[in-house]
Amino acid sequence: MGDRSLNVVAVAMSLIASVLNGIFVIGMTAETHYHGVEMTYIVTAAVVITVLSAYVFIPQYHRMKLTSAYEVCRSTAC
Numbered sequence: 001m002g003d004r005s006l007n008v009v010a011v012a013m014s015l016i017a018s019v020l021n022g023i024f025v026i027g028m029t030a031e032t033h034y035h036g037v038e039m040t041y042i043v044t045a046a047v048v049i050t051v052l053s054a055y056v057f058i059p060q061y062h063r064m065k066l067t068s069a070y071e072v073c074r075s076t077a078c
Helices: 008-019 022-035 038-063 070-076
Strands: none
16 A cells, blocks of 8 residues: 555556466467457457456545555445
């Protein structure tokens, strides 16, 4: 968590490093070769979901002082 004081660049680099690992890079090219244009739809959906999460869900979690989606039910007494 970094006491919620980490630099945006440091957090972004950490997230990119965790997503773009070697297995992902090799696997994505193999999946694209196997499935073809179908992978374009998956990548497009991933970009849309990422933008939606960044501008809708993450700010809401930040305002609620939550660290993950699993804490939502606990804080609202589901």
